[in-house]
Each structure stands twice: as C-alpha cells, then as structure tokens.
Amino acid sequence: MADIQQTDCKQAPGLMRPVIDRNRCEGKKECVAVCPYNVFTMATVEPELRRGLTLRGKLKGFAHRWQQAFASNADACHACGLCVAACPEKAITLTRA
Numbered sequence: 001m002a003d004i005q006q007t008d009c010k011q012a013p014g015l016m017r018p019v020i021d022r023n024r025c026e027g028k029k030e031c032v033a034v035c036p037y038n039v040f041t042m043a044t045v046e047p048e049l050r051r052g053l054t055l056r057g058k059l060k061g062f063a064h065r066w067q068q069a070f071a072s073n074a075d076a077c078h079a080c081g082l083c084v085a086a087c088p089e090k091a092i093t094l095t096r097a
C-alpha cells in the first residue's frame with residue numbers, strides 16, 4: 001500500500017466519527033493498521049453488546065473469539081475514509097459526530 005500522509009485527511013477532528021457494525025466486524029484489524037490517527041483499538045465484545053446481535057453476528061463473533069475493533073479514540077477522526085475502504089467486511093461507516 002502507498003504511504004498515506006496525514007495531510008491527505010480532509011476534515012478537522014471531531015466533525016465525523018467511524019461507526020462499526022457489530023454484526024459485520026470480524027476483528028481483522030485492517031482499520032487499526034490503516035488509521036493515521038490511532039482511532040481504533042481491539043477489544044472483547046462485552047456480553048451486553050452481544051445480546052443485540054443478529055444470529056449471524058453472534059456466530060461470527062463466537063468464531064472470532066469476540067475480538068472486534070472499537071473506535072476508542074473517535075474524537076481524533078479526520079474523516080479520511082481509509083478505514084472504510086480498508087475494512088474487508090464493510091463494517092465501518094462515517095457519521096457526523
């Protein structure tokens with residue numbers, strides 16, 4: 001992949017934030033690797049979050065040991081869209097903060 005410079009990002013931080021679809025994320029960490037602002041961390045999906053998943057989401061979560069990405073530093077998002085493009089599960093969308 002080509003080097004991405006931070007100046008490629010388009011928005012000031014805090015205007016947009018990534019939202020992760022818990023039914024889609026398979027914890028492949030592409031977003032962690034690609035985000036220039038360290039927005040994402042990996043963590044275990046807590047039981048109360050698991051309850052709201054679809055059957056397919058629960059099966060996926062179980063298969064991947066409930067490890068998923070979380071936008072733990074969402075306020076740093078510059079809305080460059082790299083994570084949206086990189087996610088192989090199409091689990092990330094950007095929304096207004």
Ligand code: SF4
Nearest residue numbers: 035077078080081083
């Ligand atoms: S759009 Fe994604 S990759 Fe870009 S700064 Fe925001 S969270 Fe990071």
